[in-house]
Amino acid sequence: MRSFILILLSSNMFSLLEIEIIKGSDNLSKVAFVPFGIEENLDENYGLQISTQIEKNMLLFGEFENLDKAEMLSFPSSEEDFYYRDWKIMGVDYSVIGKINSINMLGNLNISYSLFNINRRIKILEGEIIGRENNIEGIAKIISNRIYEKITGLKGIFDTKLAYIVNSDAETFQMCISDIDGKNEQILFTSAAPIMSPDWSPDRKKIAYVSFENGLAEIFIQDLASGERESIQALGMTNSAPVWSPDGKSLALVVSFSGNPDIFSYSINNKRLVRLTNHYGIDTEPSWSPDSKKIIFTSDRSGSPQLYEINTQSKRKKRLTRDGNYNARGRYFPDGKSIFFVHGNDGNFQIATKKLSSRFIETLTSTSLDESPTISPNGNIIIYATKDGSKGYLGGITLDGKSRFSLPVKNGSVREPAWSP
Amino acid sequence: MEPFGIFILAAICQFYSCAQNVSDSVERMQYASVAGEEYLEGEKIETNLDDKVYFDFDKSTLDASDKNLLEDYLPAIRKAKIVRLEGHCDERGTREYNLALGERRALEVRDFLIIKGISGKKIRVVSFGEERPIKNASNEKAWAENRRVEISLY
Numbered sequence: 001m002r003s004f005i006l007i008l009l010s011s012n013m014f015s016l017l018e019i020e021i022i023k024g025s026d027n028l029s030k031v032a033f034v035p036f037g038i039e040e041n042l043d044e045n046y047g048l049q050i051s052t053q054i055e056k057n058m059l060l061f062g063e064f065e066n067l068d069k070a071e072m073l074s075f076p077s078s079e080e081d082f083y084y085r086d087w088k089i090m091g092v093d094y095s096v097i098g099k100i101n102s103i104n105m106l107g108n109l110n111i112s113y114s115l116f117n118i119n120r121r122i123k124i125l126e127g128e129i130i131g132r133e134n135n136i137e138g139i140a141k142i143i144s145n146r147i148y149e150k151i152t153g154l155k156g157i158f159d160t161k162l163a164y165i166v167n168s169d170a171e172t173f174q175m176c177i178s179d180i181d182g183k184n185e186q187i188l189f190t191s192a193a194p195i196m197s198p199d200w201s202p203d204r205k206k207i208a209y210v211s212f213e214n215g216l217a218e219i220f221i222q223d224l225a226s227g228e229r230e231s232i233q234a235l236g237m238t239n240s241a242p243v244w245s246p247d248g249k250s251l252a253l254v255v256s257f258s259g260n261p262d263i264f265s266y267s268i269n270n271k272r273l274v275r276l277t278n279h280y281g282i283d284t285e286p287s288w289s290p291d292s293k294k295i296i297f298t299s300d301r302s303g304s305p306q307l308y309e310i311n312t313q314s315k316r317k318k319r320l321t322r323d324g325n326y327n328a329r330g331r332y333f334p335d336g337k338s339i340f341f342v343h344g345n346d347g348n349f350q351i352a353t354k355k356l357s358s359r360f361i362e363t364l365t366s367t368s369l370d371e372s373p374t375i376s377p378n379g380n381i382i383i384y385a386t387k388d389g390s391k392g393y394l395g396g397i398t399l400d401g402k403s404r405f406s407l408p409v410k411n412g413s414v415r416e417p418a419w420s421p
Numbered sequence: 422m423e424p425f426g427i428f429i430l431a432a433i434c435q436f437y438s439c440a441q442n443v444s445d446s447v448e449r450m451q452y453a454s455v456a457g458e459e460y461l462e463g464e465k466i467e468t469n470l471d472d473k474v475y476f477d478f479d480k481s482t483l484d485a486s487d488k489n490l491l492e493d494y495l496p497a498i499r500k501a502k503i504v505r506l507e508g509h510c511d512e513r514g515t516r517e518y519n520l521a522l523g524e525r526r527a528l529e530v531r532d533f534l535i536i537k538g539i540s541g542k543k544i545r546v547v548s549f550g551e552e553r554p555i556k557n558a559s560n561e562k563a564w565a566e567n568r569r570v571e572i573s574l575y
Contacts, residue, residue, distance in 0.1 A: 284517050389559070
């Protein structure tokens, strides 16, 4: 009897994740999101919808605080009506205003928006965007990204997605993706057997993961648009831990030939497998450096799991961690200068970071069963899996220390988050 | 020593086949073989022997009591067509590392069985890492139960 497998491609079935801010910093920048103005004879709702959606995005990870609409002294929609004094007096650092200029017969909205730095008394951003009236969320994401980038200097992440595994009961495992705000959840694959290790292709069109549907660990690549799944027939007992190379042409993965797991590079086009490590110890959890030149991996060759990196050309290896007896599942930061990983300390497993140039390990989290950290493409936020009792949920932290948040799931357990590029 | 050992094993074999009341209840199920081979279907042989050996955290070594348990299992294993060894871990540490560790544990059992004369050809090894806990709880007792290799015969 084949294990029961169901492939579903659905949207908006139910929204599982919702970000709850646990702790924000006391000195966050305060932003006023003024309801967008509207030309006469247009639907007034659009104005408020857009500003509210931008506000939700910007507050999503607890990086800013907002000025309540009830406290606003004026509702300007253009520069002529904008008075810095009205915002300075309310302790506002930035104000976002905008206006819906027109809607054409095809349902396209023309929207202009501006961002003001109140303390410096200057307009720092001005933009115009055309978008469909039925895609207010999408328009708001683009505007939010630009505002976020202007204020923080970091790329906006409001159009990114999250992949994760939901385990609603012992016999139901689901591979899911959703927008980063938890909306538009899709179940890509449901199985009675465990699913593990999701990883996004750099073009966000595919996800590689491990499924036990045939009774042992096998790697599958699933196309998100078509739902089609393809298994990678790498020989060996166990195939696991697939991670896409930055150019999308290869997967780093683990193949265990006759029970000895080693790191390989697998070329997706010609299906060639190139061995990168060859050691009798456990070598697993590979991940590429942003420049593709190195792969970080976990090995117990020293007697306990520690992180190493290997130069994919010269095959030279270097040990990266020495403190503590458990440092595993390392990933590089987008700038390639630091790594984040799971650090075991006194029986607690927490998310930690380390600069490659220093010995010092910095622990970021304070719960005891933290694992599977994933980083935002702009390098500023880490989401990880943790547990409360028997229930798994996702936690998050901004690396500037401004905010901690959680993404609880309504039913069952959620784990192994993977942030899309 | 050698003939005597074989005699003892044969005697144990005899003993188990009668006394251990090998159950008739069989369950048709699929089990995994080594990737690249065909998936075989077999009938699971139910026994009332202890079918799990347990491990310390981040360890895959068998202690004396584990070896005794496996010794007790040998006669039934000899008769079975296929021995499936399923390695598991507790939830601590990382998932992919645990997948490899579970495989290590199952291989440790396989190696012991091979030393005891079981053909490696009929042993199937699979690891579920920390994905299939017996006890879904976060305490020492649950962790100890979850760090195991399960033996099943077909």
